Amino acid sequence: MYILIWCALHFNLNGSEVTGINGAVVHWTYGAWDAIRMAKGRLFSNDARIHRQLINSAITPTFRPLARWIRNLTLMFDHGFSARGERDDRLDRVEWGEEEAAPDNWNEDTLNNHITYERFMSAIGEGPQLDI
Numbered sequence: 151m152y153i154l155i156w157c158a159l160h161f162n163l164n165g166s167e168v169t170g171i172n173g174a175v176v177h178w179t180y181g182a183w184d185a186i187r188m189a190k191g192r193l194f195s196n197d198a199r200i201h202r203q204l205i206n207s208a209i210t211p212t213f214r215p216l217a218r219w220i221r222n223l224t225l226m227f228d229h230g231f232s233a234r235g236e237r238d239d240r241l242d243r244v245e246w247g248e249e250e251a252a253p254d255n256w257n258e259d260t261l262n263n264h265i266t267y268e269r270f271m272s273a274i275g276e277g278p279q280l281d282i
Contacts, residue, residue: 151220151223151224151227152178152190154216154219154220154223155175155205155220156175156178157213158205158209158210158213158216158217158220159172159174159175159205159208159209159210159213160172160210161210161212161213162210162211162212163210163212163213164212168210172208173204173208174201174204174205174207174208175189175205177189178190193205193224193227193228194224194227194228194231198228202221202224205220206220206221218275219273219274219275222273222274223270223273223274225273226264226265226269226270226273227261227264227265229264230260230261230262230264230265231261233261233262233264234256234258234261234262237253237256237262240252240253241253
């Protein structure tokens with residue numbers, strides 16, 4: 151997803167690139183790894199809408215048809231991260247004795263089935279089987 155966003159902001163698909171690094175993602179490129187991780191995490195923060203709007207408005211014209219992919223993939227990951235946060239909140243309440251039952255089993259690899267091949271393909275408007 152991050153590579154798709156990067157390409158959508160910096161390439162024209164005619165062999166040319168946009169000059170410089172787009173300001174919407176400049177913090178993805180410089181600094182310590184933790185700072186870069188946090189900069190990318192802004193897509194899923196409380197002010198995510200602002201960051202998503204900056205990215206959307208910076209998409210090059212040739213990538214504009216894929217803006218829907220970026221939005222849908224971002225939302226797919228956002229839903230998974232939100233589900234993880236809700237689960238973590240429940241675990242905290244169990245540990246503090248405020249809730250008796252622990253949450254159901256959790257699959258971290260797929261953020262409990264929020265991130266799967268089928269969901270990815272659906273987010274980009276494709277079925278699970280590609281016609282080759």
